[in-house]
Each structure stands twice: as structure tokens, then as C-alpha cells.
Amino acid sequence: MLNQRAADLDSADPLAHVRGRFILPEDVVYLDGNSLGALPAAVPAAVEDAVHRQWGTDLIRSWNTNGWWDAPVRTGDAIGRLIGAAPGQVVAGDSTSVQLFNTLLAAARLRPGRPLLLTDPDHFPTDQYIADSVGRLLGLEVRRVPAREAAAVLAAEGDRIAVAAYAPVDYRTGELYDMAALTAAAHTAGALAHWDLCHAAGALPVRLDAIGADFAVGCGYKYLSGGPGAPAFAYLARRHQQTFDHPVTGWHGHAEPFAMSGTYTPAPGITRARLGTPPLLSLAALEAALTAYDGVDMEDVRAKSLSLTGFFQDCADELLDGLGFTMATPRDPARRGSQVALRHPEAYPLVAALVARGVIGDMRAPDLLRFGFNALYLTHADVLRAVEELRDIAISGAHRAPALQERPTVT
Amino acid sequence: MLNQRAADLDSADPLAHVRGRFILPEDVVYLDGNSLGALPAAVPAAVEDAVHRQWGTDLIRSWNTNGWWDAPVRTGDAIGRLIGAAPGQVVAGDSTSVQLFNTLLAAARLRPGRPLLLTDPDHFPTDQYIADSVGRLLGLEVRRVPAREAAAVLAAEGDRIAVAAYAPVDYRTGELYDMAALTAAAHTAGALAHWDLCHAAGALPVRLDAIGADFAVGCGYKYLSGGPGAPAFAYLARRHQQTFDHPVTGWHGHAEPFAMSGTYTPAPGITRARLGTPPLLSLAALEAALTAYDGVDMEDVRAKSLSLTGFFQDCADELLDGLGFTMATPRDPARRGSQVALRHPEAYPLVAALVARGVIGDMRAPDLLRFGFNALYLTHADVLRAVEELRDIAISGAHRAPALQERPTVT
Known part of the structure; x- marks a missing residue:
């Protein structure tokens, strides 16, 4: 049967x-593609090309001739198509831990005077550790409230909450939460909604723009099948891009990186969320892996x-x-x-x-x-x-x- | 002639x-190996193995069976041999920007009550941007003093200086500074010495342990020839490891990562400087690249x-x-x-x-x-x-x- x-x-x-x-x-x-996705057939040739032709033969010229410089934003846009983000709002690079830290701290800076960060006691450990770290740096209290109770807490004392940082899917039980409702509850309270999409991106439709999410991060190596330790991604809603004031101010996010100025002037748009030089072999694998979603x-x-x-x-x-x-x-x-x-x-x-x-x-x-x-x-x-x-x-x-x-x- | x-x-x-x-x-x-090193012959086979056998066939099991979990510390030790660091003091992973931020902030936290960060106005832009970012987060003034004047400033007002963050080699002119003398001057003042080795690691002997350096970072893609955007590295002198209190507290640096605790307890030793999941294809390339130094x-x-x-x-x-x-x-x-x-x-x-x-x-x-x-x-x-x-x-x-x-x- x-x-x-x-x-x-x-x-x-x-x-x-x-x-x-x-x-x-x-x-x-x-059945472990939620930890490390399987190998997409498009990847080996892409990585071999990145190693032999781009690195080995074209060498430093590849920054221009093989699209290395634009890879983080180009790959970010490809991820954006899977998570409901219009182009120009997602950048790929660095690890999820780093993207979490960088965006959560920037989000909290957008709500000065609010002394609370809300996060989930069942959130993946790194999310909790990073929330604690951001709280300590900015002098904020981190309160752990389960996802299903977060809307009530936002309603009761939301004017004290800077950011609500949650995941749509519980990484242990697989329980799915209502992203739209929690985002709306955060906004009603004047807070920002920060989402960890590690267990959602590529697995189910995410509608970041439609629900008005503020910031999101996710990893490239689970459902996106970008390879072991594949670069992570960060989503910055367009309305926050001009005020996105982040701590890991690498030169790739500078408005004029090759002016080599000693003062940081953030680039306009999503480019300002570029941090350091991305790991291009791993990024080439991720970009090729995403073609498995073509026409899907x-x-x-x-x-x-x-x-x-x-x-x-x-x-x-x-x-x-x-x-x-x-x-x-x-x-x-x-x-x-x-x-x-x-x-x-x-x-x-x-x-x-x-x-x-x-x-x-x-x-x-x-x-x-x-x-x-x-x-x-x-x-x-x-x-x-x-x-x-x-x-x-x-x-x-x-x-x-x-x-x-x-x-x-x-x- | x-x-x-x-x-x-x-x-x-x-x-x-x-x-x-x-x-x-x-x-x-x-003549651009100081920007992107050439392709070491050992790399293509190592990357192909990482893609096909380790990722494609062994899948998630590779964390145990193919040494993925230990790769950051194992590769860090291989770099340590080139920069005068005894085993257990270097970890590879993330970008130079991230490593700079994470270690510079941790260094400054080790000297509370000292209101100044010293850095070089001719330092690579990211180093200056990150110093400014750390200064803003911790409420410190960042003062730009050229490398050749730093010892005098440390002698004059060193009791107000938390960290002196310098590079041994000027990335533009190639001028080499005396690391030992500047480190000694910092220590005489009770300050810490933080070194950016991007243009030194693999290019010339660096003696981190011998000169008593406190922290150092560097990139994997210049003289080390680890590939485009290769993972960076961080050096934490053993004497600082138990007090290394850093902001990017990813789960890989936890004392018991698989306990999945909601509270961060840093691992002992260099392991606590592991941040997020490393980009393993890029890390495999870097590790293979370092074998070019075997017997050298x-x-x-x-x-x-x-x-x-x-x-x-x-x-x-x-x-x-x-x-x-x-x-x-x-x-x-x-x-x-x-x-x-x-x-x-x-x-x-x-x-x-x-x-x-x-x-x-x-x-x-x-x-x-x-x-x-x-x-x-x-x-x-x-x-x-x-x-x-x-x-x-x-x-x-x-x-x-x-x-x-x-x-x-x-x-």
C-alpha cells in the first residue's frame, strides 16, 4: 500500500x-540536506573553472574579467529570487555568524533608546550568543521569548523593544512560525523584525518584501546546497539601506573602495553590506548550485x-x-x-x-x-x-x- | 651584464x-602575488577531492571522516609555522576584515580604562575603518600615528593607550617596520600590540612568539597563495587565550558546541577564536597551498x-x-x-x-x-x-x- x-x-x-x-x-x-545540501551537478565544472582558468590563468585580472568583484551582489540577487526579495537587497559572503552579528547590531542601532532585544530561547545557539554579544556591546537587555509568545510580548511592551530576532523554522522540531504575523507585530510596536532563514531559504516560499521584513540572514549550505561552509547571505530591505550602520566596515563596502581613503564612507544600496573579500572558490560553488532552482x-x-x-x-x-x-x-x-x-x-x-x-x-x-x-x-x-x-x-x-x-x- | x-x-x-x-x-x-598569489600545483586535486569525494560522496559525514571540523585549527597551525607561532595559537577562517574586527575589539577589552587606540594613517583602509568601528563601539578615541612615530607616542602617553594596531609592511611602498621594537614599546607602556600580517605572512620571517606579539591577523590569498578570497587567520598569543573575550561568538567557538546550549561558554585555547562555519572548499585550497612551503x-x-x-x-x-x-x-x-x-x-x-x-x-x-x-x-x-x-x-x-x-x- x-x-x-x-x-x-x-x-x-x-x-x-x-x-x-x-x-x-x-x-x-x-535526509540531511538541512545540514549540508547534496552536490549540484553544475558545481564541479564551475569550481574547476574558478581554480584553473580564473585563478590559475587569468590570475588577478579575474576581478574584472571573470566577474569576481560583482559576485557577492550577483549571487545575492539569485538568492533573493528564492526568498521574495527584489534585486539589490541581498548580498552573499562571510559566515552566518558574521552576518548575524553585523545585521543585528545594525538593526539595533536603528532603534536607539529602546532597551530590549527579543529572541527565541529555542533559537539556534549562535543566534542566541550573537544576540547576547550585541546586547552587551550596545547596553541592551536580551530577553528570550518563545516564538509563539513573541507577538503578545510585542503588544504589551513593544515600545521598549528594538529588534525581534527569530527564525521561521525551529531547527530541531521543524515547527514553522508565521513570519508575516510576527513581522507585523514588531512593526505595530515600532520594532524591527530580524529573520534567520537558515532552515527556510530554498526550502519553502519566503516573502521578505511582501511581509515587510527588515533584515534577514541565512546560510548557503543547507537547502541552497552551496557546499560545505558555503558563504552566507544578508538581506537589507531597501528602505533601511541608506541608514544601515554596521560594525564590520570592510573596504568592499566603501563607496569608492579603490580611492583607498582612510575614512569609511559606505556605498549606496546593498553594496554597503559587503564586508571583506569573499571566499571566491566557495562562492563560485554557491552561485553554480543556485542554478538547480532555474525554472523551479x-x-x-x-x-x-x-x-x-x-x-x-x-x-x-x-x-x-x-x-x-x-x-x-x-x-x-x-x-x-x-x-x-x-x-x-x-x-x-x-x-x-x-x-x-x-x-x-x-x-x-x-x-x-x-x-x-x-x-x-x-x-x-x-x-x-x-x-x-x-x-x-x-x-x-x-x-x-x-x-x-x-x-x-x-x- | x-x-x-x-x-x-x-x-x-x-x-x-x-x-x-x-x-x-x-x-x-x-608580480602581483602580493594581491593574489599564483596557483599552487597541489590545489586542483585537493579541491576536486573536496568537491567530489568529501562533499558529493561522503556528504555530512565528512565533518568527522574527512577532518572538516579540525580544518581551521590544523590550517592555522600550518600558517603558524611560517609566522613564528607555536602550535595552538592560530586559527584559519572568515575574512581579514572580520578577523581584524573580532581580535581588535577583544584586544581593546583586555585594557579597560585606557581611552586610546593607536593605528597607522598609512594602514590599509579596512584596518583604519575597523579601528574606527571598534573605537565607536567601546567609546575609545582612535589616533592615527605613523609607524615610525608610534614608539615615541607610546613612550609619551602610553598609559592611555589600549592597543597599537600596525602592519610590518606598508602595503603601498613596501617599507618594512621593526615589529619587535614597536611590540616592546607597546608592552613597556602596558599596551597591547596588534599586527596585520597581510603583506608579511609567507613573504618574510615573522617571529610572533619571539617578539611577544599579542594578536595578529592576516589573509590567505597573498603570499600564502591560498586562492581568491582565501580564508584569513588570527593569532592569539597563548597567554591571552583564556581572557580572549570577542564579539563574534559563533557556535564553533563554544566549549561544547554540540550541547547546543543557549549560553555561550568559550572553548579553551585557540578554539575559542573559531567563529562561524568555515568555507571548506576555499579552506581546502588554502591548506593544500601551504604545502608549497614544505621543507622551505x-x-x-x-x-x-x-x-x-x-x-x-x-x-x-x-x-x-x-x-x-x-x-x-x-x-x-x-x-x-x-x-x-x-x-x-x-x-x-x-x-x-x-x-x-x-x-x-x-x-x-x-x-x-x-x-x-x-x-x-x-x-x-x-x-x-x-x-x-x-x-x-x-x-x-x-x-x-x-x-x-x-x-x-x-x-
Whole structure:
């Protein structure tokens, strides 16, 4: 029955042809694209060209002749198309940590006299650490309020809040929050909305311009499949660009970088959010990776993603019943991102046993098995195989083998 | 005569065999390795492996199985060997701008109550912008004092100075300053010494531990030849590591990153200076590039570099006499880095004409022709050819061709 349903769903999949744009290892079901996306087929040639021809042969001339100088803004615009940002509002470069720090501090500077930063106690750790760092530098209190309570807090004491910094998708449970509502609540209070799109960009439609978001950041290596440690991105709504006053004032963001002036004069537009020299080999990979989205409608991505995650939940209901798992991810599609998380007291060895069988997910301490679904390259047959393997492991006790109990450094 | 001298010097060159570790375009004399180093022969295979096998096949498992997690510290140690830093004091990652910001702010925090930051009015623009940014965030005055006057200012009012932030080599003129003396002057005043090694790392011996430097940063893409926008590095002297209190608190620097705690607890040792996820393709290129230094003594690099730059100056004296050039770089070897700069009112078209003939240098407004010398891959014959071409252009007026007057975006 589940087999037939998987086959039917896959044969009706309007994105089925996109799977061919990725190089996937044989016999692997890759459900960790929310941590590191798979290799897009366009990447190897682009990187080889960047290494051999652009760097090796054209050398320093590539800044002009091979478009290196414009790469951060050009790649930013390509990301912008996936997150509802009109051109000229997104720049690619640096790490998510750096982009978070730089934009969050700049956002807080736009609301002087307001002593509070709001962020999520379930936010990814770096987001919390950076909020604390910005708070300390600017003398602001950082208050942790869960996403679902943030609107109420904004309504009650919003005139004291400078910035509300949240993510649309909980990185552990995959729960999806209403970006538009929280952005509106921030604005009603006169605060700014800052979004971390790491688990949303490329996974589901994001409408930054339409909902009036102020600032956003995200990484290039999860759903965007830009490669390990791919450059991050920052979104600055056009209305904030002339007042964007950021701390990491590198020369690439200068109005006249080659005047080599000793005084910083920020460039107009998004260019001022360029920080240092970008890692161009990694940026070439990211730019090539984004072509996997050519002609792809994010609404179709969302529909398929929900179909994959919903099917996973159905398979889990049927095949994992009574085996000690509980569903951590909402079943309501409106509240579900592009991942499914299960709780189980033996989460770590279960994931290790799955990986040993070629089904790659990850886990988050203490008890979450986490599966990410990239609609560009996964099938419903993949989903069924993953749950079947998990059932087989749980029933057979294969995960209790001694070799699977040892925990590596990184999981 | 000059021909014979070039041949004699090249045949006695103990580093001659190292040139084969680089892929250089035919008929090109590359004198811009102080802006973007040439392609080391070890890089293409390393990058291809990182793309195809590590990312494409091993996927997320590479964090453990292919050493991704340790790459920033492992690569940092490899750089440390070139700059006189014992293992465990250097980390690679992020851009120079970010590393500058992060370490300069942390350095200033170690000297609370001292209201001044000292930096060089001839420092690279980013260094000045970042010093201003740090000054604004911490409420410090930034005073610009030329390197050669810094020791006197430190002696006179050093008890008010938190950090002296300088570079050992002037990025325009190539003048070399005495790092040991300035570091000692800072310490006598109770201040900290912060060094930007962009134009020194890999070009000449740097003795960070021996001179007692406090913090240093540098880029990976100049003499280290790590590729366009290669990750930068930061040096934290071991004695400051436990008190290093930096602003860009990414999760990779956490004592227990995978505990995913909401509170930042910095890791012990150099690990706390890890910021965000590093761009691993670019980092793989940098790590492979550094193998070009295997078995190479930095004293030999320095000797050859001085021979190349000294020979360039001699050739210029003889061949460019009366053609409107003046020497901007000191002739005293003790005051000369690994570059030579000439002044000429037509600097830009002269450089453009040289590039058109395959002799690649660059220029800095308004009137500097700038030539960088990487001792690992240049010969004295290259030097002579460069000066001969420049002479021929200047005499013939070839640089006055209309096509060479148009200035591209980046120079």
C-alpha cells in the first residue's frame, strides 16, 4: 500500500526532473540536506573553472574579467529570487555568524533608546550568543521569548523593544512560525523584525518584501546546497539601506573602495553590506548550485516538501507504531517546515545504524532524530525506504551493536 | 651584464626547485602575488577531492571522516609555522576584515580604562575603518600615528593607550617596520600590540612568539597563495587565550558546541577564536597551498626575496633612468618588505601596458606602480624582463594607446 502510494506520488511529481541536477551517491537516501545540501551537478565544472582558468590563468585580472568583484551582489540577487526579495537587497559572503552579528547590531542601532532585544530561547545557539554579544556591546537587555509568545510580548511592551530576532523554522522540531504575523507585530510596536532563514531559504516560499521584513540572514549550505561552509547571505530591505550602520566596515563596502581613503564612507544600496573579500572558490560553488532552482517555482517546492514530510509522518504512524517513537514535528502543514523530527530515547544509535545502511539523517541531543527533506532531489520512495529501515533497525535491535554506541566528535 | 647577473643569481638559487610547485601561465611574469598569489600545483586535486569525494560522496559525514571540523585549527597551525607561532595559537577562517574586527575589539577589552587606540594613517583602509568601528563601539578615541612615530607616542602617553594596531609592511611602498621594537614599546607602556600580517605572512620571517606579539591577523590569498578570497587567520598569543573575550561568538567557538546550549561558554585555547562555519572548499585550497612551503626555510625565502627586490631596484636604476620614475621603496634591505613600488605620473596606463605584455603588477592611486615578489616562484630573469618591458613601454609611449586609458572597476 505505502509502496504504491510512493510510486503514485513520485510519478505525479512536477519536480521529478530536477533530481537529475544533483549528484547523489548510489544507494544513499540523503535526509540531511538541512545540514549540508547534496552536490549540484553544475558545481564541479564551475569550481574547476574558478581554480584553473580564473585563478590559475587569468590570475588577478579575474576581478574584472571573470566577474569576481560583482559576485557577492550577483549571487545575492539569485538568492533573493528564492526568498521574495527584489534585486539589490541581498548580498552573499562571510559566515552566518558574521552576518548575524553585523545585521543585528545594525538593526539595533536603528532603534536607539529602546532597551530590549527579543529572541527565541529555542533559537539556534549562535543566534542566541550573537544576540547576547550585541546586547552587551550596545547596553541592551536580551530577553528570550518563545516564538509563539513573541507577538503578545510585542503588544504589551513593544515600545521598549528594538529588534525581534527569530527564525521561521525551529531547527530541531521543524515547527514553522508565521513570519508575516510576527513581522507585523514588531512593526505595530515600532520594532524591527530580524529573520534567520537558515532552515527556510530554498526550502519553502519566503516573502521578505511582501511581509515587510527588515533584515534577514541565512546560510548557503543547507537547502541552497552551496557546499560545505558555503558563504552566507544578508538581506537589507531597501528602505533601511541608506541608514544601515554596521560594525564590520570592510573596504568592499566603501563607496569608492579603490580611492583607498582612510575614512569609511559606505556605498549606496546593498553594496554597503559587503564586508571583506569573499571566499571566491566557495562562492563560485554557491552561485553554480543556485542554478538547480532555474525554472523551479517555490510553490511547487513547498507542495512537494509537504508531500514528502506528510508521507514520512504517515509512514512513521504505520510502520513505527509501538516502537517507542513520538512525533516532534507538527502534523498541520501550516505549522511544518521541511523537516520531520522524531523523539526516541535511543536517538543517537538509531541514527548511526541508519547511516550505516545508507539512510543519512542526523540527531540533536538528547533524543531527537532529525530528517530534512530537500524537494529538489528526494522521492517518496526514498522516504518509505528510510522509515522501513528505521523500523527494521528498531525491531531487530541492530542499533545496539557496540560499534554504533561510540559517538564521534560531530553529529 | 644584467642578463648574466640574473642567470648567475638564478643558478645559485636554493629555492629554484620550488617554482615547480606552482602552475604559472606561460609567458607571464607574475608580480602581483602580493594581491593574489599564483596557483599552487597541489590545489586542483585537493579541491576536486573536496568537491567530489568529501562533499558529493561522503556528504555530512565528512565533518568527522574527512577532518572538516579540525580544518581551521590544523590550517592555522600550518600558517603558524611560517609566522613564528607555536602550535595552538592560530586559527584559519572568515575574512581579514572580520578577523581584524573580532581580535581588535577583544584586544581593546583586555585594557579597560585606557581611552586610546593607536593605528597607522598609512594602514590599509579596512584596518583604519575597523579601528574606527571598534573605537565607536567601546567609546575609545582612535589616533592615527605613523609607524615610525608610534614608539615615541607610546613612550609619551602610553598609559592611555589600549592597543597599537600596525602592519610590518606598508602595503603601498613596501617599507618594512621593526615589529619587535614597536611590540616592546607597546608592552613597556602596558599596551597591547596588534599586527596585520597581510603583506608579511609567507613573504618574510615573522617571529610572533619571539617578539611577544599579542594578536595578529592576516589573509590567505597573498603570499600564502591560498586562492581568491582565501580564508584569513588570527593569532592569539597563548597567554591571552583564556581572557580572549570577542564579539563574534559563533557556535564553533563554544566549549561544547554540540550541547547546543543557549549560553555561550568559550572553548579553551585557540578554539575559542573559531567563529562561524568555515568555507571548506576555499579552506581546502588554502591548506593544500601551504604545502608549497614544505621543507622551505623562511630565512631562505627572505634572502631570495631581498635578492629579487634588490635586483629589481638595480635594474630600475640602470634601465629606467631619466624616464620619470622615482623609487618609493627603501633601498636598505632592513627596511624593505617583499615588494617594490615606483612612482610615475602615468602609473595606471604604464601598468595596463605591462599587463598587456604579460607582466602583471598593479597600481595604487594616484601614482604608484606596485610589484610584489613571491620568492617561491619568481626568478631574477623574470625581474629583468619586467623592467626591460617597462623601459620599452616608457620609451616607446606604448602606454599612451587609447585602449589602455580606460580604467576597469578593479585595479
